[in-house]
Amino acid sequence: MDSILVRGNGALSGVIPIAGAKNACLTLMPATLLSDEPLTLTNAPRLSDIATMTQLLQSLGAEVASLQDGLVLAMSSHSISNFKADYDIVRKMRASILVLGPMLARYGHAVVSLPGGCAIGARPVDLHLRALEAMGATLDLRDGYVHAKAAGGRLKGAVFEFPFVSVGATENALMAATLAKGTTILKNAAREPEIVDLARCLRRMGAQIDGEGTSTLTIEGVDRLGGATHPVVTDRIELGTYMLVPAICGGEVECLGGTLELVGAFAERLEAAGVSVTQTNRGLKVSRKNGRVRAVDVTTEPFPGFPTDLQAQMMALLCTAEGTSVLEEKIFENRFMHAPELMRMGAKIDVHGGTATVTGVEKLKGAPVMATDLRASVSLILAGLAAEGETVVSRVYHLDRGYERVEEKLRACGAHIERIRA
Numbered sequence: 566m567d568s569i570l571v572r573g574n575g576a577l578s579g580v581i582p583i584a585g586a587k588n589a590c591l592t593l594m595p596a597t598l599l600s601d602e603p604l605t606l607t608n609a610p611r612l613s614d615i616a617t618m619t620q621l622l623q624s625l626g627a628e629v630a631s632l633q634d635g636l637v638l639a640m641s642s643h644s645i646s647n648f649k650a651d652y653d654i655v656r657k658m659r660a661s662i663l664v665l666g667p668m669l670a671r672y673g674h675a676v677v678s679l680p681g682g683c684a685i686g687a688r689p690v691d692l693h694l695r696a697l698e699a700m701g702a703t704l705d706l707r708d709g710y711v712h713a714k715a716a717g718g719r720l721k722g723a724v725f726e727f728p729f730v731s732v733g734a735t736e737n738a739l740m741a742a743t744l745a746k747g748t749t750i751l752k753n754a755a756r757e758p759e760i761v762d763l764a765r766c767l768r769r770m771g772a773q774i775d776g777e778g779t780s781t782l783t784i785e786g787v788d789r790l791g792g793a794t795h796p797v798v799t800d801r802i803e804l805g806t807y808m809l810v811p812a813i814c815g816g817e818v819e820c821l822g823g824t825l826e827l828v829g830a831f832a833e834r835l836e837a838a839g840v841s842v843t844q845t846n847r848g849l850k851v852s853r854k855n856g857r858v859r860a861v862d863v864t865t866e867p868f869p870g871f872p873t874d875l876q877a878q879m880m881a882l883l884c885t886a887e888g889t890s891v892l893e894e895k896i897f898e899n900r901f902m903h904a905p906e907l908m909r910m911g912a913k914i915d916v917h918g919g920t921a922t923v924t925g926v927e928k929l930k931g932a933p934v935m936a937t938d939l940r941a942s943v944s945l946i947l948a949g950l951a952a953e954g955e956t957v958v959s960r961v962y963h964l965d966r967g968y969e970r971v972e973e974k975l976r977a978c979g980a981h982i983e984r985i986r987a
C-alpha cells in the first residue's frame with residue numbers, strides 16, 4: 566500500500582486545475598443503461614472509483630471506452646446481457662447501487678447486491694428501495710441481494726416524499742422516473758450540483774424533467790431515451806479541498822473552473838475565518854490575509870449547506886485557527902475518524918457523538934498518520950502541508966478514489982510532497 570510523504574514548506578502559491586466531479590460522474594455513468602444509444606461523458610475525472618464503475622457496467626454487458634487519457638468515457642448499453650450487479654464489485658463502492666434504478670426502468674428487472682456499510686457509517690439504501698417501490702417495483706431482499714421487478718414490466722409514475730434528503734436515493738429515483746409510465750413527483754429531493762448535472766444530462770437524452778436544484782423534481786416519463794454527449798460538472802469537493810491550501814499554509818492559489826455557486830456555504834465559512842475568496846474569469850482565487858485564521862463553527866447539511874465531504878478538510882484548518890471551533894456532523898454517524906490522526910500531529914480535538922470541539926494550536930507537528938476514508942486522507946495531507954517537519958500518510962488508496970494527481974497539483978504550488986510506493 567502506497568504512502569504519501571509531506572514536508573511543511575511555508576506558504577504555497579500557484580494555479581490548480583479542478584477536475585470533473587467524482588460524485589457527478591458516478592451517477593452519470595449508470596445513466597447509459599437507460600438508452601440503447603451512445604452516451605459520452607467529457608471532463609471525466611481519472612479516479613479509481615471511475616474505474617470501479619467502469620468494471621461494474623462492463624460486467625453487465627455495457628461498453629465503456631476510456632479515451633483521451635480517461636477524460637472521455639464513451640459508453641453504450643445496446644447489448645446488456647447480465648442484470649446482476651455482483652457483491653464483489655458493489656462492496657468496493659457504494660455508488661454501485663445507482664445501476665438499480667436505470668436497469669429496472671429500462672428492462673423491468675434487476676438484481677443488485679446490497680452495498681453494505683463503510684467506514685463513515687451504515688449507509689443503508691432503504692430510501693432508494695422505498696422510492697422505487699412507490700413506482701411499482703417489487704423488491705425481494707435475499708442472500709444479500711435486492712431482486713427487483715417492475716410490476717407489469719414497466720415502472721409507473723408516482724408521488725414520493727423523501728423523509729430526509731438523500732443524494733443517491735434522489736439520483737436512483739430520478740433516473741428510474743425518466744422511463745416510468747406517467748408523471749413522477751419527488752419531494753424533499755436532494756439539491757446538490759451533481760443532481761442538477763444529472764438532470765441536464767438526462768434532458769439531453771430526451772428526458773422531461775423540471776425542478777432540478779430545488780426540493781421538488783417533476784418528471785414526465787417517456788418511452789425511450791436517446792444518446793448524448795455531456796460534460797461532467799466541476800468537482801466542488803476537490804475545489805473546496807484545494808481552496809484550503811492557502812488557507813492553512815498561507816499564500817495564494819487560483820482554482821481553475823471553480824465558481825462560488827458550487828461552494829457558497831463553504832466559501833462563507835472560509836471568509837468568516839479570515840480567508841479571502843475572489844471569483845476570477847478563470848476560477849476562484851483564494852488567499853489568506855496575514856497570520857492565523859480565526860476559529861469558526863461549522864454544521865454539515867445537505868446542499869446548499871456546508872458539505873459533509875469538506876468537514877474533515879475544514880477541521881484540519883481549524884486545528885491551527887486562533888480560538889475554539891465547534892464542528893457538527895449531521896449527515897453521517899461516524900465521520901470524525903480523522904480526529905485521532907490529527908491529534909497525533911498535536912491537534913486539540915474533543916469528540917462527543919456528532920460534535921467535535923477544536924481548540925486551535927500555533928503549529929501542528931509532522932507525524933506518521935493513517936488514512937481511514939477518502940476525505941480523511943486529504944485532510945491529513947492538508948495538515949501535513951502546514952505542519953513542522955515530516956508527515957507520512959499511509960493507506961492512500963483511499964485518496965486515489967477521489968483525487969487525481971494530488972502530488973502533481975500540490976507540487977505546482979511549491980509543496981514538498983512525494984508518493985512512497987509500497
Ligand code: EPZ
Nearest residue numbers: 588591660688689690691692693731732733734874896897
Ligand atoms: C453521496 O453519498 C456522496 N457519494 C457522498 O460522498 C456524500 O457524502 C453524500 O452523498 C452526502 O452529500 C456519491 O455521490 C457517490 P446520502 P450517498 O444518501 O448518496 C442516510 C465522498 O466522500 N441514508 O445523501 O450515499 C445515509 O446513511 C462521498 O465523495 C439512509 O439512511 O449519501 C447518510 O447518513 C462520501 N438511507 C444520509 O442518509 C438511504 O436509503 C445521507 O446519505 C440513503 C441514505
